[in-house]
Amino acid sequence: MDDRTIVIGTRGSKLALWQAEWVKSELKKLHPELEVELNKIKTTGDKILDVPLAKVGGKGLFVKEIEEALLSREADLAVHSMKDVPVEFPKGLYLPVICKREDPRDAFITRMQDSKFKIQNFESLPKGATVGTSSLRRSCQLLSIRPDLRIEQLRGNLDTRLRKLDEGQFDAIILAAAGVKRLGWAGRITEILPTGRSLPAVGQGAVGIECRTDDARINGLIAPLNHRETSVCVRAERAFLKKLEGGCQVPIAAYAQLADGKIVMDGLVGSMSGDRIIRGHREGTEGEAESLGLALAEDVLSRGAKEILDEVYGRCAPGINGEIGS
Numbered sequence: 025m026d027d028r029t030i031v032i033g034t035r036g037s038k039l040a041l042w043q044a045e046w047v048k049s050e051l052k053k054l055h056p057e058l059e060v061e062l063n064k065i066k067t068t069g070d071k072i073l074d075v076p077l078a079k080v081g082g083k084g085l086f087v088k089e090i091e092e093a094l095l096s097r098e099a100d101l102a103v104h105s106m107k108d109v110p111v112e113f114p115k116g117l118y119l120p121v122i123c124k125r126e127d128p129r130d131a132f133i134t135r136m137q138d139s140k141f142k143i144q145n146f147e148s149l150p151k152g153a154t155v156g157t158s159s160l161r162r163s164c165q166l167l168s169i170r171p172d173l174r175i176e177q178l179r180g181n182l183d184t185r186l187r188k189l190d191e192g193q194f195d196a197i198i199l200a201a202a203g204v205k206r207l208g209w210a211g212r213i214t215e216i217l218p219t220g221r222s223l224p225a226v227g228q229g230a231v232g233i234e235c236r237t238d239d240a241r242i243n244g245l246i247a248p249l250n251h252r253e254t255s256v257c258v259r260a261e262r263a264f265l266k267k268l269e270g271g272c273q274v275p276i277a278a279y280a281q282l283a284d285g286k287i288v289m290d291g292l293v294g295s296m297s298g299d300r301i302i303r304g305h306r307e308g309t310e311g312e313a314e315s316l317g318l319a320l321a322e323d324v325l326s327r328g329a330k331e332i333l334d335e336v337y338g339r340c341a342p343g344i345n346g347e348i349g350s
Contacts, residue, residue: 026259029059030242030324033090033099036064037181039203043231044103044316047123058245063099065090066325087234094234100242101235106227106258107200110268111235120243121233124251125204128229128279130162130222132215133191133204133254134196143196145215149173156185156194160296164275165222166198182207198222202229223277223292226261230254253282255287256313263317264291274336277318285310291320293329296336302329 030051034044041062048060067089086108093099094117106122108243113119134143143149151168156178157163158253163175178185178197201216233249235242259281264278275296280289287308294301304324308316325333 027241028057029061030245031061031098031334032098033063033093033102034066035086038107038207039182040103042206047101047103047231047233047249051245054248055245061223063093065093072274073102092236093224095344099241099291101233101246104232104234105203106230106232107225109227109232109234109271111262115143115149115237116236117239119232119234121246121250122255123233123249125257126205126229127216127255129201129223130217130220130224131199131201131204131213132196132217132259133199133212134188134214135190136212136260139211141214144216146196146217146221149196153195154193155199156188157199159198159225160273160275161225161277161294162198162222164294164296164298164301165277165292168294168301169221169298171298182209186212200225200228219279219290223290224279226265226276226278227258230258232258255278256310257282258288260287260289260313260317261291263314264289264321265317267318267321268293268325268333274333280313280317280318282310285311287316289316291317291324293324293332296330300328300332303329 032044032048034040044062050059051060067086087104087110090099091114094102095114109119120181132146134141136142149155151172152174154176155166156176156177158216167175176190176194178194180188182199185197185199190196201213203291204210204213225315233246234281235246240256260280261278264269265276268276275294276292278289287310289306290303292301292303302324304320306316306323307318
C-alpha cells in the first residue's frame, strides 16, 4: 500500500459508518491527495444480540477486534464512539484525537400517531409504562425518579430500536441524542432529557480516533481533527471512570463542560434499582482536567459510591464497566 492510501477500521453499523465517513471526508479536505478506505469489522458486541452486554463483558466488546486490526496493520486508524472506548489500551495503541462533540444528552422517544407524539414528554408517561434501554446508567436514573416504570432491554441498531417502539413493544425508548441526530432522525425525538435528569455516559456524543503510537505519518495526518475543548472535557470524564472501574458494568455517569476557561463537571454512581444515587460536582481550571476527574471520583467514593460498587462487583463476572450501545 502506498503512502497516499490509509485504511480506517470501523464497525459496520449505520452510525459507525457515518462517523467513519465523516472522518474520511475531513481527512480528504485536509489532504486531497489521500485515498481513504474503510475496513468494516464485525466486533463481538455486534454478534451478541440476545444477551445484555453488561453480562458478557461490557463496552470493550465493541473495540477489541478493531484494535487487533490496528496492531496487525489491517487498519491505520480506528474511529470509535467515545463511550464505547475502554480506559485502558493495548500496548502500542492510544487515542490522540477526540473530535468535536455532538449533543451529549439522552433523547426520550415515543410513538407517533398522525404526525404527533402519543406521549408528549417524560412526565406524561403513564404509571407502569415500559421503557426500552440497554443502559444501566439510564435505567438507574429514570427509576430513581419513577420507580413504577418497567425497564426492558433494547438492543439493535437505530432502525431496529425505532421499529420495536413503533410495533408497540415499548411505550418509550431512550437513545443517545447524538446518534439520532447524526443519522437524520432528529424529528423522532420527543424530548431531550436535561442532564439533571439523565446525566450522560462518559464521552457520549464524541468521536475518538485511535491509532498506533509509533505511526508518525498517521499521527500527523489526524492531529488537526482533535477538538481541544471536547478533548479536555472527555479526558476529565474518562479519568473519573478509570478511578471507579471494577469488575462489571455499573450505573456510572459523568459530564464535563468548559465555561470561561473553567471545567465544570458532574458525576454519579447509582445502584441498579435506582434507590441509591451518589452525585458529585467539581470545578477547576482547564489544565486540571484529569486530576479533576480523579478528585470527583474520590469524592463520590467517600460518600457511598464505594459501597455500591463493592456490592455490584461482588456478584458479577469480570468485565469492563461503563456505558454500552446507543
